[in-house]
Amino acid sequence: MFNGEIISYDLSERPNFNQITSMLKKSFEKIPDQTNLILHSDQGWQYQMKQYQSLLKQKGIKQSMSRKGNCLDNAVIENFFGIIKSELFYLKKYSSINQLKQEIVEYINYYNNDRIKLNLKGMSPIQYRAHYYQI
Numbered sequence: 597m598f599n600g601e602i603i604s605y606d607l608s609e610r611p612n613f614n615q616i617t618s619m620l621k622k623s624f625e626k627i628p629d630q631t632n633l634i635l636h637s638d639q640g641w642q643y644q645m646k647q648y649q650s651l652l653k654q655k656g657i658k659q660s661m662s663r664k665g666n667c668l669d670n671a672v673i674e675n676f677f678g679i680i681k682s683e684l685f686y687l688k689k690y691s692s693i694n695q696l697k698q699e700i701v702e703y704i705n706y707y708n709n710d711r712i713k714l715n716l717k718g719m720s721p722i723q724y725r726a727h728y729y730q731i
Contacts, residue, residue, distance in 0.1 A: 597672055599728070600713060601721035602704050603627075607697050616642045620651050630656035638662045638670055680707070 604622035608615040627633065635657050637643040643661060652659050662669035684703050690696040708722050716724040 599716060599721040599724045600672070600676070601708050601725065602676070605704065607700060609693060611640070611642065613642055613645065613647070616648060617651065620648075624655055627655075632656065632658070634658045634660050636660040636662070636670065636672075639664060676707075 604619050606615045606619040712718050
């Protein structure tokens with residue numbers, strides 16, 4: 597929630613636990629151990645699995661879950677989903693799943709590196725993080 601940056605993600609045509617472990621491994625490469633981070637999710641079956649909870653614990657990350665039926669608990673990512681829908685999905689038709697996946701990858705790169713946010717002093721999430729750590 598510091599800068600709204602998408603740290604890691606994994607795309608799949610259907611939910612599966614490998615998708616979750618892949619996403620976690622990518623994020624773990626970017627953060628040091630024992631950083632007292634909190635990872636928030638909804639109550640999806642993947643996030644209730646002992647293997648998932650164990651991976652977080654090994655990295656020193658505290659798990660946080662939304663209350664059942666309360667999307668406001670997950671407002672930050674729900675806001676991102678609203679933005680990507682309005683700026684990407686509603687504007688175009690896709691001829692294949694692969695085309696859609698490629699567009700999502702490109703959009704997340706744009707969102708992190710180039711899309712400015714007023715609450716980040718007119719900087720993109722990555723620019724803001726770099727600026728913050730220079731101070």
